[in-house]
Amino acid sequence: MSDGPPPRFISSHAEGEFYWTAGADGRLRIQRCGDCRRWIHPPGPVCPYCHSRELAPEAVAGTGTIATFTINHKEWIPGFEPPYAFALVELDEDPTIRIGTNIVGCAVDAVRIGMRVEVEFEENGEFFVPLFHPIESG
């Protein structure tokens, strides 16, 4: 990807706009219910648990565990150069929240289920795209 970041086709809905921009300060933010305190993803207009509308983005630690992944070998979108790793990461705050992401900072064949990962952000036009890299062990 020598010509800069790939075309990410971000087309966020009203409630999700923050997800793609809130990382400007290096923090991952997830929607949280102000009443029942559950985390919600993808973000929506109402809490699916208590139906509260007291919802706001809240910073999380940005660490999690790879729940599963695939190594993609096909060029589905020009500008995404295979092979690359796509993973579902379970956030430490709530493992029922899974973040779809690319795993960066390691060889694709090093990616494993159970691997501990941490967020980083790719500046991509107006967006700060959450990506995850392995947490150095030891």
Add this chain to the structure above:
Amino acid sequence: MNEPIERQAIISGAAQSQIGRRLYRSGLDLTIEASLRAIEDAGLTVDDIDGISTYPGSGGPFGGISGAELHDALRFSLNWRDGALETSGQLGAVHKAVLAVAAGLARHVLVFRTVVEGSGGPVRAGGGGGMGGGMPPTFQYLIPYGVTSAANWIACYAQRHMHEYGTTREQLGAIAINARTNAASNPQAIYTDPMTMDDYLGIRMISEPFGLYDCDVPCDGSTVVIVSHRDYAPDAPNGAVHVNAMGTALRGRPSWDQFDDLTTMAMRDSAASMWERTELKAADVDTAQLYDGFSWLAMAWIEALGFCGKGEGGPFVEGGARIAPDGELPLNTWGGQLSGGRLHGFGFLHEGVMQLRGTANVQIADCEVAAVGAGGGPESGCLLLTKEIR
């Protein structure tokens, strides 16, 4: 149990158009061909058809011939019509037709699914800045990461299944090889050359753990069934296939990435709801025609329907003997979508009907009960079909 309402319905006719990789015929043309054959097969005329049901109808990411196009082409006089994506998977079109017939809204419903992907289907990726704009939010958190295909999303489930249960590539390969072997007897199948395990393991990767032979083959073709009221059964010239139960549930989140269990999909729920509506058991099933848009999906269906325990799908299919035509659970006897062609769920339905009629190319002896399941991800539905009223 009160008799489930779906037992008011039968499948009185079934047919397919020409099927191939690059037919360069219009979807409507193929649909008309299959429709006229199915109507004749059911012993009916165009004037008898008073309902149309299709998946997914016009537009949407899957493309499709709309019911309106067919309606106008053949000038039906309809009492009921339906076609839409948000339903119990591809077979939702059948489920709705069954309900319409049982409710008396129509007597003979023509149900179809037509694909024209072999000749160049809808552009799925790389088309420009509009990607994701009209999609549900769940896709808007996947597509930015370069995964636009169900191959990627379902590969994540297969990977987790391997991790938790020790499922192997060779076990997935048994499903692909069984499909290829069966396809050799199907004159409409796309891939009929023999496939060895070395062939399977040696082919290029698409989205690990899926290689090319784990992915179904795009094609052009139309499949049509006629869903009629049960009282037409004695008049159906090629026999009636009975709808014993249908499964339509989705109890988990309707999401590719946030479903609660990464080792199964919505087939878990639709299969459970089907068994809740019948006295028949998994052990009564003589053949299973299960969606293999990707090899692992057929394994997920086998587990969901209870042909083996959860997580035991790998050992169940290993070596292929159990799922072969002379095995305990003959699977995808027409070649499935992996080799027969990606008819988007309806190829399995057609084969289930042929097996129960006793006219399949690879015919299972004494076939009385067929389980048909279609879909993956949050799109799922199934049918339990029987030769007699059960």
